[in-house]
Amino acid sequence: MADDTLTVPCATLSGDVCTMVVTLRDTPGALARIAATLVGTPVLALEYAVTGAARAVAEVTLPRPHATRARHRLSRMVDTLTVAEPPATVRS
Numbered sequence: 001m002a003d004d005t006l007t008v009p010c011a012t013l014s015g016d017v018c019t020m021v022v023t024l025r026d027t028p029g030a031l032a033r034i035a036a037t038l039v040g041t042p043v044l045a046l047e048y049a050v051t052g053a054a055r056a057v058a059e060v061t062l063p064r065p066h067a068t069r070a071r072h073r074l075s076r077m078v079d080t081l082t083v084a085e086p087p088a089t090v091r092s
Contacts, residue, residue, distance in 0.1 A: 017044060018067040019059055021086060024079040026056040034058055037073045041066050055081075 024030055031048050038060065045061035062070055067085070075083045 016064040017061055018064045018085060019045075019061045020067070020071060020074065021082075021084050022058040022060065022074050022080060023082045023084075024056055024058065024077070025081065026050050026054050027079050030056060030079045031058075033077055033079065034060070034074070037077055038062075038070060041070050041073075 022034070034046075034048070041062055043060060043062050045059075047059040048056060049058075050056045060070065060074070071083050071085070074080055
């Protein structure tokens, strides 16, 4: 199943938010493990896409005060390859 995408839209993106990009192995239950890992974290938006070659990318948007803890939790997941926060972009 190439190019499968699951998107949970953000209700509101107000205040200081952080978007993390998680690259992981596409295994059965990977998305469920992300949800279970972030169960106590106020996730504002989540996008999960299978990129092929048994890889997937998840973009998680959450309030910045929760970013450090979420990053550490996501990096400890078995399927995780990288957790990165892309540089902020300037909107005009």
